[in-house]
Amino acid sequence: MKNGEMIDMTGTMHKVWKYLTENVGDEGKFVSYSDIKKAVGKRSRHAIAYAVEKLRRYGKVQIYDGKLHVLEPYEEGITFAI
Secondary structure (H helix, E strand, C coil): CCCCCECCCCHHHHHHHHHHHHHCCCCCECCCHHHHHHHHCCCCHHHHHHHHHHHHHCCCEEEECCEEEECCCCCCCCCCEC
8 A cells, every 4th residue: 555545444444443442442352253243233244354454454453462452543534544
């Protein structure tokens, strides 16, 4: 991804990021994709895993020792560039 390129986030990614910010935070926590799926609504487990992976690539979350950590908290209506 080029510096300054806008990120096109899906609705699922926003919901997953918001959930992780509210329930995990930066301290890190083991989170089941099934738990996230239940919280964000009618999405497949695969869609949740894909959203988490995209958030990881964008530098919003990190997976370390099997725990998810939020590196950048979710803010409503945020538009950002990398």
